[in-house]
Structures are given as structure tokens and as C-alpha cells.
Amino acid sequence: MKKISLIFILCLMILSVKAQDLTKFKKENFIVGADTLKYRILYPENFDATKKYPVVFFLHGRGESGNDNQKQLTHGSKMFLTDDFRQNFPSIVIFSQCAEESYWSNVEIEEINSKRFFTFQKGGEPTKTMSLLLKLTDQELNKPYTDKSRIYVGGLSMGGMGTFEILRRKPKTFAAAFAICGGDNIKNVKKYQNVPLWIFHGGLDDVVNPQLSYSIFRELRSLGHEPKYTIYPKANHNSWDSAFAEPNLLPWLFGNKK
Numbered sequence: 311m312k313k314i315s316l317i318f319i320l321c322l323m324i325l326s327v328k329a330q331d332l333t334k335f336k337k338e339n340f341i342v343g344a345d346t347l348k349y350r351i352l353y354p355e356n357f358d359a360t361k362k363y364p365v366v367f368f369l370h371g372r373g374e375s376g377n378d379n380q381k382q383l384t385h386g387s388k389m390f391l392t393d394d395f396r397q398n399f400p401s402i403v404i405f406s407q408c409a410e411e412s413y414w415s416n417v418e419i420e421e422i423n424s425k426r427f428f429t430f431q432k433g434g435e436p437t438k439t440m441s442l443l444l445k446l447t448d449q450e451l452n453k454p455y456t457d458k459s460r461i462y463v464g465g466l467s468m469g470g471m472g473t474f475e476i477l478r479r480k481p482k483t484f485a486a487a488f489a490i491c492g493g494d495n496i497k498n499v500k501k502y503q504n505v506p507l508w509i510f511h512g513g514l515d516d517v518v519n520p521q522l523s524y525s526i527f528r529e530l531r532s533l534g535h536e537p538k539y540t541i542y543p544k545a546n547h548n549s550w551d552s553a554f555a556e557p558n559l560l561p562w563l564f565g566n567k568k
């Protein structure tokens with residue numbers, strides 16, 4: 311019984327440490343008129359406002375939408391809390407939360423026979439949440455401690471779509487980006503063709519067709535660019551697990567500078 315009790319206590323301690331780690335992402339609200347964008351922000355260890363830091367924006371998937379300012383940390387946040395990241399890539403990391411009634415990108419979604427079909431718009435006005443995110447990006451760019459030459463964005467699923475969306479709306483802002491199981495209208499690709507990109511997708515994805523990512527990759531190549539493209543043949547929709555485990559993802563991302 312003592313052994314079982316010790317194991318139970320140890321498990322609780324591990325869970326407590328993990329939960330405590332997420333509190334390093336400070337809760338914030340970005341308010342414009344009657345609209346609010348909730349977000350969590352992680353500052354570097356020993357943050358010094360007189361220094362310049364890179365900024366990473368991370369966009370979550372549909373399942374993490376809401377207004378609790380918590381669920382958006384479900385996937386990807388721990389990647390930025392490791393000792394390796396904190397020591398080697400001191401930066402500001404922002405996880406915004408998309409409202410349930412909104413979406414990161416301008417896309418129509420239709421479900422037929424349990425299959426989802428995505429129709430991405432070319433141009434058009436941003437959604438309310440994307441509009442708020444664009445304004446939050448501007449706010450962060452104007453902070454005296456922001457290194458404007460090292461602004462990055464990445465996301466998964468709906469957030470992968472949002473990554474392409476914000477790139478086309480602010481193509482001159484980002485030094486590099488990564489998109490996991492996302493998609494876009496290929497007619498938008500030309501707008502962000504000069505941004506270094508790493509595109510990921512699961513070959514067995516039955517939620518977001520991998521063809522959507524491949525079409526962007528193919529269009530970029532036709533425009534004379536060579537984005538990084540990784541397909542995981544046996545992965546379904548949660549290809550982000552494999553993408554986050556890529557040892558070169560963060561070194562590649564931070565290795566780009568405008």
C-alpha cells in the first residue's frame with residue numbers, strides 16, 4: 311500500500327508541475343471597442359525590457375476555441391516551456407484564443423457523408439477574430455523590446471489555415487512560418503511566396519485533406535520557391551505531434567531573419 315501511495319503522490323506531483331508550467335503563460339485581454347481577444351503570453355526568463363526579443367504567434371485548432379483563455383495551450387505550449395527552448399531561444403510567445411463563433415481564416419466548411427470540404431476565399435475581409443489578431447500583432451510590433459526582424463507565426467489545423475491567412479494579410483511582417491494540416495486558396499499563395507515556410511501534414515488525415523497542403527507547396531514551387539514540406543505517411547489529423555517532435559523545427563524557425 312505504501313508503494314502504491316508513493317506512486318500516486320508522485321503522479322500528482324508530476325501533474326502539478328506540468329499545470330504550474332502553463333501558468334508561465336500570463337493571461338491577457340486585448341480589447342478593441344466591444345470586442346475582446348483573449349491570449350496567453352510567455353516572456354523569456356530574466357526578461358529585460360531594454361533588450362530586443364523575437365516574437366512567436368501560435369494559432370490553435372478548432373477544438374481549442376472558446377473564451378476560457380486556457381484551452382489554446384492544449385497543443386504546442388509545452389514545446390516553448392522546455393529548458394532547451396528557454397535557454398537557446400529567448401523570445402516572447404503568444405497563444406491567442408479564437409472565439410467559438412468565429413474562425414481564424416475566411417473559409418466555408420461543408421460536411422457531406424462525414425467528410426469535411428473547405429472552400430477558402432481569395433481576398434475578402436478578415437473574420438472578427440483575425441481582425442483582432444492583426445491589431446494585436448501591430449501592438450506587439452510597436453513594443454520597444456520587440457525585434458521586428460524576427461517575428462514568426464505557426465499553427466495547426468484551423469490555426470494552420472489561419473497561419474496562411476495572416477501571412478497573406480501581413481506578408482512583410484513575418485520572418486518565417488510553419489503550418490500544420492492547414493490549407494488555403496492557392497490564388498492567395500503569391501502574396502506570401504517570399505516568406506520561408508515549413509508545411510506539415512499527415513498522409514492519412516481524414517479531417518483536413520493533405521492535398522490542401524500539397525497544393526500550396528506545389529504552387530510555391532511553381533513560383534520559383536522551395537518551401538520545406540513534410541508529409542507523415544501514417545499520421546492522421548494529429549500530425550502536430552510529429553511536427554512538434556521535429557528536432558530542427560525551432561532551430562529552423564529562429565534561423566530565419568528579415
